[in-house]
Amino acid sequence: MATEMPLLAVENLCVSFRTDGGVVPAVSGVSFSVERREILGVVGESGSGKSQTLLAIMGLINSPNAIVTGSVRFLGQEMLGLKRRALDAIRGRQVAMVFQDPMTALTPVHTIGDQIIEQIRAHESLSRGAARRRAVELLDAVGLPSPESAVDRYPHQLSGGMRQRAVIAMALSCNPALLIADEPTTALDVTVQAQILELIGRLRDSFGSAVILVTHDLGVVAEVADRVMVMYAGRVVEEGGKGQLFREPLHPYSWGLFGSIPPMHGPRPARLTAIPGSPPKLSQMPQGCAFGPRCGFRHEACAAQPSLGSAGGHRSACFLPREGRHELRRTLAGGVPA
Amino acid sequence: MSETKPPPLVRTSELSKHYPVGRSPLQRRIVHAVEQVSLEIFPGETLGIVGESGCGKSTLGRCLVRLTDITSGTLEFAGRDITRASQRQLRPVRRQMQMVFQDPSASLNPRRRVGDLLADPFRVHEKLSRSEMADRVEDLLVRVELLPEHAQRFPHEFSGGQRQRIGIARALALRPQLIVADEPVSALDVSIQAQIINLLADLRDALKLTYVFIAHDLSVVRQFSSRVAVMYLGSIVETGPVDAVFSSPRHHYTAALRSAVPVPDVDNRPAQRIVLKGDLPSPLDPPSGCRFHTRCVAATSLCRYERPVLSFVDTNHLVACHHPRAG
Numbered sequence: 001m002a003t004e005m006p007l008l009a010v011e012n013l014c015v016s017f018r019t020d021g022g023v024v025p026a027v028s029g030v031s032f033s034v035e036r037r038e039i040l041g042v043v044g045e046s047g048s049g050k051s052q053t054l055l056a057i058m059g060l061i062n063s064p065n066a067i068v069t070g071s072v073r074f075l076g077q078e079m080l081g082l083k084r085r086a087l088d089a090i091r092g093r094q095v096a097m098v099f100q101d102p103m104t105a106l107t108p109v110h111t112i113g114d115q116i117i118e119q120i121r122a123h124e125s126l127s128r129g130a131a132r133r134r135a136v137e138l139l140d141a142v143g144l145p146s147p148e149s150a151v152d153r154y155p156h157q158l159s160g161g162m163r164q165r166a167v168i169a170m171a172l173s174c175n176p177a178l179l180i181a182d183e184p185t186t187a188l189d190v191t192v193q194a195q196i197l198e199l200i201g202r203l204r205d206s207f208g209s210a211v212i213l214v215t216h217d218l219g220v221v222a223e224v225a226d227r228v229m230v231m232y233a234g235r236v237v238e239e240g241g242k243g244q245l246f247r248e249p250l251h252p253y254s255w256g257l258f259g260s261i262p263p264m265h266g267p268r269p270a271r272l273t274a275i276p277g278s279p280p281k282l283s284q285m286p287q288g289c290a291f292g293p294r295c296g297f298r299h300e301a302c303a304a305q306p307s308l309g310s311a312g313g314h315r316s317a318c319f320l321p322r323e324g325r326h327e328l329r330r331t332l333a334g335g336v337p338a
Numbered sequence: 339m340s341e342t343k344p345p346p347l348v349r350t351s352e353l354s355k356h357y358p359v360g361r362s363p364l365q366r367r368i369v370h371a372v373e374q375v376s377l378e379i380f381p382g383e384t385l386g387i388v389g390e391s392g393c394g395k396s397t398l399g400r401c402l403v404r405l406t407d408i409t410s411g412t413l414e415f416a417g418r419d420i421t422r423a424s425q426r427q428l429r430p431v432r433r434q435m436q437m438v439f440q441d442p443s444a445s446l447n448p449r450r451r452v453g454d455l456l457a458d459p460f461r462v463h464e465k466l467s468r469s470e471m472a473d474r475v476e477d478l479l480v481r482v483e484l485l486p487e488h489a490q491r492f493p494h495e496f497s498g499g500q501r502q503r504i505g506i507a508r509a510l511a512l513r514p515q516l517i518v519a520d521e522p523v524s525a526l527d528v529s530i531q532a533q534i535i536n537l538l539a540d541l542r543d544a545l546k547l548t549y550v551f552i553a554h555d556l557s558v559v560r561q562f563s564s565r566v567a568v569m570y571l572g573s574i575v576e577t578g579p580v581d582a583v584f585s586s587p588r589h590h591y592t593a594a595l596r597s598a599v600p601v602p603d604v605d606n607r608p609a610q611r612i613v614l615k616g617d618l619p620s621p622l623d624p625p626s627g628c629r630f631h632t633r634c635v636a637a638t639s640l641c642r643y644e645r646p647v648l649s650f651v652d653t654n655h656l657v658a659c660h661h662p663r664a665g
Contacts, residue, residue, distance in 0.1 A: 045527035145616065159617045189390035189554065191614045194598035198613060216528060219600030246604040260532035262561030264584070264601050271539070272561065274532030278497045 005076050006033035007178055007210050008057070008095075013070035015052045015061060023067070024282045026052045028234045030070075031308075034178065034210050039200070041225030041242070042214045043257070047279050049234035050214045054180050056080075058097055059087050074178070093123040096171035100183040102163035105170065106155040112139070112166045113151035120173045138169040141206070142199055161192035168199065172207060179203065180212045185220060197223050218257060222246060230254050233280055233290035240314030248326055250316035253291045255329050273332050289319070297328060345417060346378035347516060347548050348402060353411035355397050359622070369621050371397040373572040374411065376648070381515070384542065384549040386563030386580065388556055388595070392618055394572040399518045399552045403435045404428055416515070433463055433512040440521035442505035446493040452479075452504055453489025459511035478507040482537060499530035503537065510541065518550040523558060535562055556599050560584055565654075568592045571621055571629040574648060578655030586665050588657040590634050628660065636661045 015027040027049040034040050044050040055061050057072050059079060072079045074090055082090075091097075099105060106115060116135040120126055126134070132151070139147035142165040155163055164184060171179055181200065185193040201224050203209050215221060221228055221242070228245045230238040230253065238251040249255055259273030277294045280286055286293055288303040295302070301319035309315040320328065355372040372394045379385050387395045400406045401413065404420060412421045415431055423431070439445055446455055456475045460466050466474065476486045482503040493501060502522060509517055519538070523531040535558065541547060553559050559566055560580055567577040568589065576589040587593040594612040601607065614633050619625050625632045631641035640660050648656040651665060 045529060161617060189618075190556070190598040190600075191390060191594060192617070193600070194611060194613055197600065198611075217600065218528075218602035222602045222604055223600040243604055246602065256529055258602065260528045261602055262532075262535070262557040264557050264560060264599055265603075265606055268561055271536050272532035274536055275529035276533070278499055278530060279527070 007036050007038075007075065008034040008212075009071070009073045010053075010057065011071040011073075013053060013056055013072065014068070015049070015056050016067045017063065018065040018067070019283070021283050025234055025285065026282060027056065030231075030234075030236055032229055032236065032239065034212060036177070036210055037204050037208055038227065039204060039211045039213060039225050041221035041228045042212060042231060043216065043218060043221055043228060044214075044231035045216060045279055047233070047282065048231040050231050051182055052234075053231075054097070054182055054212065054214060058091060058095065058180065060097075092119065092176075093174045094176055095178045095180065096174070096176040098164075098167055098171050098179065098181040098184050100186050102160070102167040103155065105167045106163065108155055111152050111154055112158070116151075116166075116170045116173055119170050123174045134173065135169070138173055139166065142166075142169045142172070143195065144169070159192075161188055161195060164188060164192075164196055165199065168196075168203075172203070172209070175207060176209055178210045178212070180214075182214045183216070184213070186215070186217070193220070200224055218246075218261060230257070233285065234282065235290065235317065236308055237291065237318070238316040239308065240316075244314040248314075249329070250314065250322070250325055251291075251318050252295045252297050252320070252329075254316075255332060256294070259332060289317075296332065344381055346414075347381045347416055348379040348550075349377075349414040350402070351376050351412045351414075353398075353401060353413055354409045355394075355401050355406065356409045367622050370572050370624060371621065372401060375572075375574055376411075377567060377574065377577065379516070379548060379550060381548050382542075382546055383565060384551055384563045386559035386566040387550060387552045387569060388554065388559050388566060389569035390554060390595075390618060392571075392621060393569040394621070395552045395569050396520050398569070399437070399520045399550060402550060403432075403437050403516075403518050405437065429463075434514050435516040435518065436509035436512070436514040438502075438505050438509045438517060438519040438522045440525055442498075442501040443493060445505060445508075446501065448493050450492075451489065452491055452493065452496075455493075456489070456504070456508055456511060459508065463512055474511070478511060481510060481541070482507045497530075498526055499533060502526065502534055506534075506537065506541070510545070513545070514547075516548045516550070518552070520552045521554065522551075524553060524555060531558070538562065556584065556596065568595065571619065571624050573629060573658065575630065575659070576655075576657045577648070578652070582652065582655050586663075588651050588655070588662040588665060589630075589659050590636055590663060591630050593663060594633075628658075636663075 011031045013027055013030045016023050016025045030053055042050050056068050061068055113135050117131040120131040120134055136147045136151050139150050144150045144165050185196050200211060225242050228242050229236050232253050238254050256275035275294050280290055289306050292298045292302045297320055306317040306319050308317040352374040354374055357369045357371055358366050359369055360366045375398060389395045401408050408421050412419055420431055453475050456478055457471050460471050475489055479486055479488055484503055523534050551562055563580050566580045566583050567574045570591050576583055576592045584596055587596050594614045597612045616633055619632060627643050628641040628646050631637040646658045646660050648658045651657050651662055
């Protein structure tokens with residue numbers, strides 16, 4: 001039993017907001033799980049609900065107009081609706097979060113060291129000196145050069161990549177079992193991004209953490225993830241192992257995403273197979289499959305909401321017959337590498 | 339073929355742009371944003387400029403259309419020296435060169451209708467009747483695959499991708515020869531990015547445009563450009579045909595940049611990733627000699643003292659390195 005239990009199990013998570021124009025759904029019926037030491041990549045464009053999903057998991061949606069339903073169990077314990085104090089025993093200690101902009105997690109008026117020390121001492125009874133030594137070790141572990149002096153620096157004295165490392169060091173300070181990272185490299189240059197991705201890969205090896213990595217960049221996912229979940233308009237449209245999803249994506253939206261990215265190898269296509277139109281507004285969600293209006297393979301069945309199918313393996317929320325989908329994908333303009 | 343090459347549309351020679359920073363004269367220091375850049379851009383080609391933040395690529399773009407004054411060196415447009423041209427002298431030239439920005443919203447007045455915004459260039463540069471103007475605006479909207487009735491709407495009624503289309507329409511209004519696009523797709527979602535790249539490519543073919551395409555995303559630049567220039571700390575370190583530069587980079591920085599791009603492919607992984615040490619040095623206090631020597635795997639003492647100049651390693655392929663990689 002204990003070995004069967006996933007680290008994190010999210011079931012039928014829904015987030016919606018009451019607005020002047022009625023209730024607007026941001027996340028609709030999202031279910032997934034994360035195993036220990038697993039890196040799950042969550043891909044989606046703006047408005048796909050990926051960030052709201054993370055915030056809901058962390059209990060960070062505080063708006064009085066938000067409605068969050070479903071279930072989020074961490075090691076079997078339900079986190080939704082937990083009291084602040086009980087939540088804080090998990091948040092920061094067992095589950096930590098890193099955001100796109102490191103300055104959202106750092107205050108400009110304290111040194112990096114002080115902020116990490118505060119974080120450690122909030123969760124563990126450690127002397128200041130011991131906490132400081134731990135802070136230096138952490139900064140060293142995330143690859144900050146000369147950690148003994150970096151610990152006394154203020155955030156503005158560090159570059160963007162350094163700050164993101166400092167925030168990751170802070171997130172790691174209590175050896176979390178799960179690290180949730182929301183676009184952690186989006187604001188960084190590619191060479192710095194490569195350093196941070198390498199660091200995230202190393203986290204699992206040296207700290208044994210599982211990671212949920214949210215990004216809009218399929219390249220980043222290919223780089224570090226074990227499993228991938230693609231979101232569109234508040235729903236999971238495809239989920240599978242990285243190899244399966246990258247070699248034989250099943251959902252037409254995933255096909256469109258892959259076709260939209262210019263290749264770095266081989267011949268350059270004359271045109272990219274862009275997805276026509278734009279994602280639906282949350283307040284004007286189409287009936288049935290939300291991707292329908294932009295989909296080249298829409299048919300009668302798509303007037304209903306496709307389900308993702310049973311958990312495990314490679315699944316997609318699409319009515320197209322599973323057999324022959326790869327051949328269908330080839331018919332898309334621009335073609336697909338064989 | 340190269341014998342019949344037309345004269346370049348844009349030519350810069352040792353173009354530099356320095357900014358003073360710091361409030362009081364005692365604290366004043368100089369940022370060398372662009373350092374001695376010499377390049378030629380030929381009609382109909384697309385020159386991609388890549389580099390990381392702070393490398394000076396945007397400043398260079400702004401210099402090329404004289405949106406900012408040039409500290410030293412020269413800038414020629416269509417054979418004419420416009421390095422020090424006054425605003426009045428520049429006016430006829432401005433019609434020929436336009437800019438597309440990363441964030442179109444910042445350049446669209448939220449209180450004016452799109453049709454009105456698109457008519458501005460005509461009001462300034464051409465004497466047109468009201469109905470001629472409306473026709474031209476309609477043409478522009480159709481050109482960028484929007485609808486004529488969109489002229490009546492306000493900028494906020496459009497999505498990010500549509501707003502960028504409006505930004506492009508405005509740049510096209512006066513039928514320019516040169517468009518400098520500074521990160522035109524980097525604020526957009528991938529699926530929308532592809533639409534805009536396709537649109538820019540269609541316009542290039544239909545209107546015989548010359549582009550300078552500034553971007554940090556190498557795959558986008560590879561898709562869209564014929565030639566590419568790689569910048570590091572204000573200087574061009576490598577330039578050449580896109581395929582040559584990206585498939586066999588000769589500068590160690592280009593190689594590192596190239597290998598750092600995450601590829602959405604699980605089977606064709608790059609052989610080995612070159613992870614650069616440390617951070618980009620401050621442009622306030624750039625390293626001596628070769629600007630890249632502090633992070634370079636092949637640096638020798640020569641690189642610390644002597645700055646390499648761009649020199650040919652192949653036809654049209656130049657690199658500024660004392661110890662270039664094997665081709």
